[in-house]
Amino acid sequence: MTQYKIPVIPGDGIGPEIVAEGKKVIDAAGEKFGFDVEWVEFPQGADHYLETGELISLDTLKELSRYPVIYLGSIGDPRVAPGVLEKGILLAARFYFDQYVNLRPIKLLEGVWTPVKDKTPKDIDFTVVRENTEDFYIGIGGKAKKGLSKNLLEVERNLYSAKFGLEIETDSDEIAYQIGMISKEGTRRVIKYAFDLAMKRKKHVSSVDKANVLSDIYGFWRQEFQDIASGYPEITTDFNYVDAITMWFVKNPEWFDVVVTPNMFGDIITDLGAMVQGGLGLAPGGNINPEGTSMFEPIHGSAPKYKGQNKVNPIATIWAGSLMLDQLGEKEAADAIVAAIEKNILDNKVKTYDMGGISTTSDVGDDIARIVSSM
Ligand code: IPM
Numbered sequence: 001m002t003q004y005k006i007p008v009i010p011g012d013g014i015g016p017e018i019v020a021e022g023k024k025v026i027d028a029a030g031e032k033f034g035f036d037v038e039w040v041e042f043p044q045g046a047d048h049y050l051e052t053g054e055l056i057s058l059d060t061l062k063e064l065s066r067y068p069v070i071y072l073g074s075i076g077d078p079r080v081a082p083g084v085l086e087k088g089i090l091l092a093a094r095f096y097f098d099q100y101v102n103l104r105p106i107k108l109l110e111g112v113w114t115p116v117k118d119k120t121p122k123d124i125d126f127t128v129v130r131e132n133t134e135d136f137y138i139g140i141g142g143k144a145k146k147g148l149s150k151n152l153l154e155v156e157r158n159l160y161s162a163k164f165g166l167e168i169e170t171d172s173d174e175i176a177y178q179i180g181m182i183s184k185e186g187t188r189r190v191i192k193y194a195f196d197l198a199m200k201r202k203k204h205v206s207s208v209d210k211a212n213v214l215s216d217i218y219g220f221w222r223q224e225f226q227d228i229a230s231g232y233p234e235i236t237t238d239f240n241y242v243d244a245i246t247m248w249f250v251k252n253p254e255w256f257d258v259v260v261t262p263n264m265f266g267d268i269i270t271d272l273g274a275m276v277q278g279g280l281g282l283a284p285g286g287n288i289n290p291e292g293t294s295m296f297e298p299i300h301g302s303a304p305k306y307k308g309q310n311k312v313n314p315i316a317t318i319w320a321g322s323l324m325l326d327q328l329g330e331k332e333a334a335d336a337i338v339a340a341i342e343k344n345i346l347d348n349k350v351k352t353y354d355m356g357g358i359s360t361t362s363d364v365g366d367d368i369a370r371i372v373s374s375m
C-alpha cells in the first residue's frame with residue numbers, strides 16, 4: 001500500500017471545518033484505491049499569529065518543502081489587518097515554493113445551477129492557468145511626498161532577482177505607486193504549462209492581457225505567448241483583453257478550453273469563473289510547482305461569519321483534494337472524488353444552504369465519502 005504524508009494547514013475561519021471534510025473524503029478514497037495518508041497538521045493562521053507573532057517562518061517553509069503537496073483550508077481573519085495573513089502566509093508560501101501555476105478549473109457539474117442562462121455542463125468546462133508569482137503581486141511599491149525622494153525596491157526569486165533604484169520628484173502633495181513586473185522566464189514557463197495542458201484537452205489556448213493600455217508589461221506577455229504558440233502548431237489560440245474576457249465568460253463560455261493569464265487579472269476573472277460554475281462553494285484551486293511543492297485550496301476565503309457553524313459548503317475543498325491526488329499521481333482516486341461530488345449533487349438530497357439545502361458541512365462530507373466507498 002502506498003503511504004503518503006501530507007501536511008495540512010486548516011487556517012482561519014471555516015478552514016478547519018472544510019478541511020476536515022476534505023481529509024475524510026481522501027481517507028475514504030485511500031481505502032478504496034489502495035493508499036494511506038498520514039496527515040501532519042500545521043497551526044499557521046490568525047490564532048497562531050496572535051499567540052506567537054509567527055506568520056510562517058523560514059523553518060516551517062523549509063520543513064514543508066520536503067513534501068510534494070500541502071492541503072490548505074483558508075487564510076484571513078477580521079482580528080488581523082487585511083493583507084497581513086494573506087500576504088504573510090498564503091503569498092509567502094506561493095512565492096517560497098515557486099508555485100508558478102495557479103490552476104483553476106471552471107467546470108459546471110451535472111445538476112448544478114448556473115446563473116448563466118441556457119448554459120449546460122457541456123458549455124462550461126475550461127481551465128484557467130493563472131500565473132502565480134509575478135505581475136502586481138510582487139508586492140513592491142511605495143509612497144512619496146512632494147519634493148525629491150529615493151526608494152530601493154527589490155524582488156528576490158529563485159529564478160532571478162530584480163532591483164529598482166527609484167529617484168522620485170513630484171509636486172503632488174503625495175503619490176502612491178505599485179510596480180508590476182513580469183519576467184521572460186516567469187512568463188514563458190506558465191504559458192508553456194498552459195499549452196502542454198491544452199494538448200491533453202481540446203487544443204485551444206486563450207491569452208488574457210491588457211496590451212492596449214498597459215503595453216509594456218502585457219505587450220511583452222503577448223509577444224512571449226505568440227512565440228510559445230509557434231511551437232504548438234496543432235493548438236489554436238486567441239487573445240482577449242481582460243475586460244472583454246469577463247463578457248465572453250458569461251456570453252460564450254463554450255469557446256474556452258485553457259485560459260492563461262497574468263496574476264492579477266487571473267485573480268479577478270476566476271471569481272467570475274467560480275460564479276459561472278455555480279458559486280464559490282464549488283470552486284477549487286491548485287498552486288502548482290510541477291517540480292516542487294504544490295498547495296491545494298478552495299478559491300473562496302475564510303468566511304469568518306460562518307466559522308464554527310458547520311454550515312458552509314465543503315465541496316470546493318473536497319474538489320481541491322481531488323486536484324491534490326491528481327498531482328500525486330492517484331488519477332483514479334482523483335476522478336472518483338469528482339464523480340462522487342457529482343453524484344452527491346445529482347442525488348439532490350444532502351446539500352448545504354448555498355445550494356438550497358439544509359444539510360451541514362459534515363453531512364455533505366459524509367455523503368461524498370460514502371459515495372466514494374461505494375463506487
Ligand atoms: C486568491 C485570493 C488571494 C489572491 C488573496 C487572499 C491573497 O484572492 O487566491 O484568489 O489574491 O491571490
Ligand code: MN
Pocket residue numbers: 267268271
Ligand atoms: Mn482571489
